[in-house]
Amino acid sequence: MTTYNLASLLENTAARVPERDAIVFGDLRLNYGTVDALANQVANLLVDRGIEPGDKVALSCPNLPYFTIVYFGILKAGGTVVPLNVLLKGREVAYHLDDSGAKAYFCFQGSPELPIGAEGHAGFEQANGCEHFFMITADPAGASPIEGTDAMGQSMGPMPTTFESVSTDEDDVAVILYTSGTTGQPKGAELRHRNMRDNATAGEQLFGASAEQPDTFLCVLPLFHSFGQTVIQNGAFAFGGTVVMLPRFEAAPALDLMLKESITFFAGVPTMYWGLLGALTPETDVATLAENLRIAAAGGSALPVEVHKSFREKFGVTILEGYGLSETSPVASFSPHGEEPRPGSIGIPIPGVEMALLRPDSWDPIPDDLEDDGKTAVGEIAIKGHNVMKGYHDRPEATEEVLHDGWFKSGDLGRRDADGWYYIVDRSKDMILRGGYNVYPREIEEVLLTHPAVSLAAVIGVPHESHGEEVKAFVILEKDASLTSEELVAWGKEQMAGYKYPRIVEIVPELPMTATGKILKRELS
Incomplete structure (x- = not known):
């Protein structure tokens, strides 16, 4: 049996460069040694409360250091992380807790404007099988604002800062990411330790990531989403990078942080790039921004050509576009680093991944014959490789619909040019x-x-x-x-x-x- 725990992304770097900044949030700077020790306390807390290897543990938290600490603490204890969108209402939280079978739930207290804690606790109260609720308080040493509930900081405080991570098989489920189809309720995509590891470490080939010259990432993508979780958090920790957290994307504060922290890696959806360009003023030190920025990555939807051109003109960096889904950990294809991007293209399959175009409602590939525009006919994109999920949690029929002989049907329609670059045409789903x-x-x-x-x-x-x-x-x-x-x-x-x-x-x-x-x-x- 091959053993591997995703928590080793943190542990290996903490052992190698414990004093290097891992997370920056405002004036708070946490090095790798500190993050690892805090995650160990979370792991000890979970074991103390009876959480066993394979148990599911839910987490509702915006882009704050708590997310990363709890995330790796769950993994260290051999648990499966179930990240939840912080905007969910109580009944939606209850559904996710019940559907995943979560035994414990960590939830940030939030604010009057975004009452994450109140909605989360309401969902916990409605859920049937979740046994433990930990409120993540804004003050790490503070009491929970909801009477009768445990505050995470107070509960983990007495716990040891050392922990020997549970040995897990690389095919065990590390994370369940919730997604939906066009029918029914959200489904949990089960992602193995190796799915998440290989997607995070792919940055070496995709972006030229290096442990010798680690990047500084601006984290504006939500960490509960696969893009932010894999490309930013896990991708940074795999090579000893620094994650600068911004809980909510606002263009002007994002530009300020990019300057203050000398950001070298920015990843976002197209509207974020649109926002950054719109926030530039004559006083903005664009020259320094451009000098620092090494990689700009985009996904989530098609990047408008004008935004692509404008960003390149202003920042001197070409935005690299990619494609993926929660079910593929998420990255499946990307524009190769160092090559000229092709407008409208999602690039080529990443190393270790294959892509194909299928005929409608079948698993048969369409011919490679090119049409007049130099691209193949339209087909449904299918993906095979180290990134494809194990299946949908407790949904064998839904799993069988999209998985066959290692191939995953994306539900997205695309075309391919003579050089193997892919282009999204439309979504076959109503998403x-x-x-x-x-x-x-x-x-x-x-x-x-x-x-x-x-x-x-x-x-x-x-x-x-x-x-x-x-x-x-x-x-x-x-x-x-x-x-x-x-x-x-x-x-x-x-x-x-x-x-x-x-x-x-x-x-x-x-x-x-x-x-x-x-x-x-x-x-x-």
Whole structure:
């Protein structure tokens, strides 16, 4: 049996360069030795509370040092990390805790504007099998703001700062990342230790990452999401880099941090690059920004050509585009470092990964014949390699739909040119990408239908200047019901995470349908 624990990304670097900065947050600087010791205390706390190897432990925390400390503490104890979106409401938290079978839950207390702790505890109270709740307080030594709940800092304080990490097989599940299809509730993608390790260490070939000259990363992508977790946090720790954390992306503060901390690596979704360019002023020291910045990486959605050009002109750095999904840990393809990017392309498969284009509703590949535009016909992108998930947690039928002989069906449509560069054409799923967050219409529709005045709902994405897409709902009301669009938007805000609820609601008398009763969403706009 091959043993490997993802926590070794931290442990190996802590042993090699314990004094090097691992995390920077405001005026707080934590070196690798300190982060490792704190993670050891979390691991000891979990073992003390009866958490065993293979148990699931959930985590709700924005981009703060606590996230990384708890994340690696769970892994050290042999547990599986279940990162949750900090915008989830109580009932959504309860669903994720129950579906994953989480035994323990660490939740940041949040703020009046973002009551993560209140929503998290409400979800914990509604969940059926979760046994332990730890409130991560803003003051590490402070008491939990919710009476009767444990404060993480106080609970881990007496624990030893040494811990021998549990030996796990590299095929054991390290992380469960929740994602959704166009039907049903969110599904947990089970990612093995080796999936996460190999995707993180791929930075050596993708970005020229080096332990001799480690990068300083600006972390604005949420760590609970696969992009930020693998490319920033784990990718940095694999080579001894420094992670500078910003809990919420705001362009002007991000530029200030890039200057203050001499950021060499920035990764973000296209709207973040759009924001950085818009925040530049005549007083901005662009020359220093450009001198420091070594790598700029983009994913999540297609990068507009004008943003690509403008960023290169201003910063002197070419944005490298890539592609991936939660199910692929996430990176599957990337624009090769050192080569001229091709506008609109998501690059080529990363080392150790294969990609193919499949015929509709089959596992048969389409021919490699090129068409008049120098690209192949459109097919569904399939992925095979070290990055592909083990499967969906407790969903064998859903797993069987997308996995076959090591290949994973992405649900995205693409084309390939003569040199093997891939291009996304469209999504075969109805997924909406709002500001870098995946929004799944079916889930929103099901929540809307719980409103007593709503008879039928259809949700689509519509173009939005800064968010990429906005969530729009078409709603048929119950007979004699009285409800305005504004009232339904306000209700949805209470029921769903901030990135999910529809900002635009159109109340209509009917919806276009096929003869079998299926809503024709392509006729909605």
